[in-house]
Amino acid sequence: RxxxxxxxxxxxxxxxxxxxxxxxxxxxxxxxxxxxxQDCRKEPKLLMSVYSSGNEDGRFTAQLNRASQxxxxxxxxxxxxxxxxxxxxxxxxxxxxxxxFGSGTRLQVQP
Amino acid sequence: DAGVTQSPTHLIKTRGxxxxxxxxxxxxxxxxxxxxxxxxxxxxxxxxxxxxxxxQRGNFPDRFSGHQFPNYSSELNVNALLLGxxxxxxxxxxxxxxxxxxxxxxFGSGTRLTVV
Numbered sequence: 001r002x003x004x005x006x007x008x009x010x011x012x013x014x015x016x017x018x019x020x021x022x023x024x025x026x027x028x029x030x031x032x033x034x035x036x037x038q039d040c041r042k043e044p045k046l047l048m049s050v051y052s053s054g055n056e057d058g059r060f061t062a063q064l065n066r067a068s069q070x071x072x073x074x075x076x077x078x079x080x081x082x083x084x085x086x087x088x089x090x091x092x093x094x095x096x097x098x099x100x101f102g103s104g105t106r107l108q109v110q111p
Numbered sequence: 112d113a114g115v116t117q118s119p120t121h122l123i124k125t126r127g128x129x130x131x132x133x134x135x136x137x138x139x140x141x142x143x144x145x146x147x148x149x150x151x152x153x154x155x156x157x158x159x160x161x162x163x164x165x166x167q168r169g170n171f172p173d174r175f176s177g178h179q180f181p182n183y184s185s186e187l188n189v190n191a192l193l194l195g196x197x198x199x200x201x202x203x204x205x206x207x208x209x210x211x212x213x214x215x216x217x218f219g220s221g222t223r224l225t226v227v
Contacts, residue, residue, distance in 0.1 A: 004153075008151075041199075041223075042220065043201055043218040043219060043220050043221055044154065044201070044218055045218070046216070087153050087154075097142075097159075097205065098144060098156045098159055098167055098169070099144075099146075099154075099156065099203075099216070100156065101146075101153030101154045101155070102153050103151070103152050103153045104152075104153050
């Protein structure tokens with residue numbers, strides 16, 4: 001079983017749609033959680049951290065359920081520029097800070 | 112303020128050859144991590160260097176080795192290249208002394224290695 005599992009997609013949605021991505025992780029000792037965005041053939045870039053209380057950044061909302069070891073990302077009012085691969089990332093070890101990435105979920109927003 | 116610099120950007124090698132990839136961390140960062148990203152997959156952690164020593168290693172064979180220099184720059188070496196080593200190799204730097212959580216990592220744009 002992979003440490004971080006995501007639905008690979010692709011998710012094809014029209015502009016303005018709301019789309020949700022889910023992710024599960026296997027290591028209950030994981031300490032920190034993130035969503036990264038990766039454009040085609042580019043490096044990953046931090047989109048947002050995920051906190052237990054849930055957090056929002058503009059059109060993006062992230063949720064964490066430690067009991068279920070489940071992370072989600074909600075994108076409201078999708079824009080063409082949101083088209084990318086979204087990577088679910090966990091940091092399992094404190095003090096060493098190596099990131100464990102999921103395989104990513106591809107989003108294609110269509111006009 | 113320069114970010115993470117990786118070289119070369121692209122590289123083509125033949126099976127069995129050896130390759131060295133280079134990374135200069137962001138100014139002020141002292142820790143370098145290397146990741147391998149195969150096509151259609153997420154990045155996989157190779158190893159992390161701090162104070163010129165390998166501090167943590169992922170599930171990669173000994174053909175993958177590295178080095179960190181006193182100026183914090185780093186090299187990734189891969190020996191006896193296999194076709195399956197074809198991937199985007201990403202370097203990420205961070206500061207161990209001043210970890211800033213979610214802002215802590217800066218990724219370079221990567222080296223795309225093709226093994227033929």
